[in-house]
Amino acid sequence: MxxxxxxxxxxxxxxxxxxxxxxxxxxxxxxxxxxxxxxxxxxxxxxxxxxxxxxxxxxxxxxxxxxxxxxxxQGDLGRSYLQKTEVGALIWSRLPATLLLMVGAIVCELAIGLTMGLVAALRRNTATDTSLMVLSFVGVSSPQFVIGILLLYVFSVQLGWFPIGGYGTFMHMVLPSLTLGFLGAGWYSRMMRSSMIDVLRQDFIRTARAKGLKRWQVLFGHALPNALLPIIAMIGIDIGLFMSGIVVVESVFGWPGIGQLAWQAIQRVDIPIIMGVTLVSAFAIVLGNFLADLIAPLIDPRIKLR
Structure with missing residues (x-):
């Protein structure tokens, strides 16, 4: 190790x-x-x-x-050309908001995607399965700024359930998290469906059923932990996807994270900030994949790290 x-x-x-x-x-x-x-x-x-x-x-x-x-x-990310401030300090001040939004997005995509994938696998080749897979296809195909604007129009402008933009409360975080999570939910639902169908066909599942275990015990005690293995790797990759997509989402919702900072820097050609945000995003991608590799053996002891 x-x-x-x-x-x-x-x-x-x-x-x-x-x-x-x-x-x-x-x-x-x-x-x-x-x-x-x-x-x-x-x-x-x-x-x-x-x-x-x-x-x-x-x-x-x-x-x-x-x-x-x-x-x-030496730990120096440079100094902003226009804001005359250390890039490290700027990113550090914006990072908590971005991390909070990222956690909310991961929770949304896992809750929606895994549920859809599990239901589709248990009801495969039915109208429910087809409907859920079509919905997942729509999710992975829709641009994030379109989803964000639609959610703002429906739930903020028309219904008034959520604030139009800003930062500071749980209600401010719901719509941006759903916007980021909707894309990931589509991928997770398709991956979960395929993985669960494959696991349910394995010999150990038939053995568990032959022992007289209840259906929910077979499903959640044996099938689901094995079906989640590819999902763990996807979460690590998603950190990088969020870092790229979060620029658009933060701009749409006025979320004061590093994505909005990067967008402002791109418009002004503030190279030190662009370099700093790119490096932080790359570090998040590398760290996410590294942690995913370390967690996988804890779920499945058969996996050996070499």
Whole structure:
């Protein structure tokens, strides 16, 4: 186990360094000029050049990247061009809101998706099964901003059950969590259905039934724990999906997380914030997959980490 953890940590560090390099290259190649954004449209060429020199944007690419990587190894994510604040402090102040929304979304997608998948598996090849799978297909195909706007229109504008936007109470979190969770629920329902049908066909399920166990004991005591194994891996992947999709959802609902921070930085070409949010998102993806790999053997002792 110790050797496996060390290898995974080493691989994770290499992945994160690679992501910083690729992101830095893409931001270096974009035609927008951060110095011009900071100086404003009426600034002279000399003013723009002075700002570019102050920020180190006039240096060759390798020098800029080396400076960033050196600071990163010291725990410094840089300083925002426009807000004149440390990027680490900005992200840290927004991270609790994003994590809260992510937890709410995971709860929603698991509650909806696993229930749909379980019911569809138990009633396979029926009208209920078909209806649930069609609904899951709609879920995975619908853009998140469309779902968010529809939920806002129906439940906030028309019915007035939830606030239109903002942050601070449980009611503020419901609609954004459902928006993020609806997409994942579709994937989980299809995965749960396939996994449960496969498990119910196994010999140990027939053995459990032959012993005279009640149906709910067979279902929840034997079938469900084995059917959940692929779901664990999906949760780790979902952390990364939420980090990418959360930018849109936070903007729609006015949720003050790192997604909204990233969107504002993209509009202003604030490169240090974009790099910082990308790195935090990549770290969340790597950590989620790593934890999923560690949890899987606890559910199924047959799985060995090597």
């Amino acid at each position: 110790g050797g496996y953890i060390l290898r995974r940590v080493f691989q994770s560090v290499l992945i994160l360094i690679g992501i910083t390099f690729l992101t830095f290259v893409l931001l270096y190649l974009i035609p927008a000029d951060p110095a011009r954004q900071i100086a404003g449209r009426s600034a002279t060429a000399q003013t723009v050049e002075n700002i570019r020199e102050q920020l180190g944007l006039n240096l060759p690419f390798y020098q800029q990247y080396f400076r960033y990587l050196t600071g990163l190894l």
